Amino acid sequence: MDDIFILIPGRTSRQGTALNEGKLKADFIEETQTLFICPDDMARRGFVDGERIRIRSEFGQVELTCKGAKAGDLPPGLLFLPYGDPSSRLMGGETHCTGMPDSKGMDVQLEKLL
């Protein structure tokens, strides 16, 4: 729970194709609720693929399914989450006079759901 991770939301092929089927459909919801974690971090924190975890930022929290990223894709400490409703719920309202909240590179913490 104490580690600070950096979260990068972004686009994936599946997020894009599922978007066309509908944002309220199962494929889009599943893709945007899957958090990719560096395999080293998965092992260190005792997470296994498919496990439900809670991710918390300064501004919000959501529950997601975790998945180990392909080796080398993510360095330790970095998380990737396909764009969608859950990633947006972690953003704050402050835009620092730009109109754009900090949407990438957010500090977050992870917690295993019991």
Place this chain on the structure above:
Amino acid sequence: MSDAAVMESEIRIVKDATCTFCGCVCDDMELTVEGKTITKAKNACVLGKAWFLNHHIEEHAVATIEGKPATLEEGVERAAQILANARYPIVYGLSDTTCEAQRVAVSIADWIGACVDTTTSVCHGPSGMAFQGVGEVTCTLGEVKNRADLVIFWGGNPAESHPRHWTRYSLMPKGQFVPEGRKGRTAVLVDVRKSKSAAAADIFWQIKPRKDFEVLWALRALVKGVDIDPAIEQETGISLAQMQDLVQRMKSCKFGIIFFGMGLSMTRGKHMNVEAALSLARDLNDYTRFYAKPVRGHGNVTGADNVVSWQTGYPFGVSLGRGYPRFNPGEFTTSDTLARGEADAAMIIASDPAGNFSQPAREHLKRIPYIALDPHESETTRGATVHFCTATYGINVPGTVYRMDDVPIPLRPAFDSPFPSDETVLRAIEKRVREVLRERQTN
């Protein structure tokens, strides 16, 4: 068989159709249309195929008011009353509709003294601020195709977000001055993670998160001959030798370009990150031809920038509340006017802020009356006071969109929709808003 049934069953080919899913706006689609379904989309990428082949005419009322079916006229009347009676209305979205519809939306904003803002503000809005700050050395994707021998992607994953960017414009095609195509170009990818795009790059830099500005600024220094401490590697994850190598390549190429994604504009630093990229490209023009362009997302988000600019003088985040346009990101942008609880009514066109804005902004949107125009159901349409189900641009509706390099492209629709276009609904709302305002003046 009736004429209508014959029409429904016949197979038609629509050539040179335009895909409006992403900012590439590929206009070489060959669609096979059977009745009201597109069964093949030749030349489309995986995203384009999903865009065309998943398009179905849904069973839905043309309008709903507080979730109950209504006629178009009833919806227009309620929408006009909401907008005309608001004290701080906002008009938002616009990136997934035609320029013709965008133009009417800005006109409505002008009549009611609204803030008009587009999804640019939560996409490349900071890039728009950076253009104003340091300028943009710009070119078209056609020039990239025909001339670029060094192509740098920074903070983006085009393999998954813009699959045909490489094959149609920037890496693979044989160009007039790049006759070897891919072999004649060097591709560089800079990102915080090894995305699927990395495999296609000749050089991949995995930089530390939130260090884009530092790396770009160091490259600027090296271009200008300023010494850099080798300790920069500990700070950024990129060694001095790697930076010197790239600077040499940038200075010696014939035509270089940095395509930057939202890894720059959405990360802390935002417009300053983009200003660093734009400044680097500008500096390199002391040695060669070098450019920097944002990779834009939604099909007509670039059109939204253009239309709002030529109607108000500014690309997004514009207040018309005083009767003349004022531009101020952070004050008049929709994330802010909602999160601060200022807006008292909204009209949202082809966008889903209830599904992708920050929590405080979503909560305020739930508290105010708003109108949503969208062909599909979303969190935003579900919560709308008035929802108009509209026809899909590019598939059902003709018009104009802008490619990400500001080139206008015409749309060639595949088949008609039973639903009205955004432009039709907006024109009806504008007409009724003007009547309500006129009645108020005469009373």
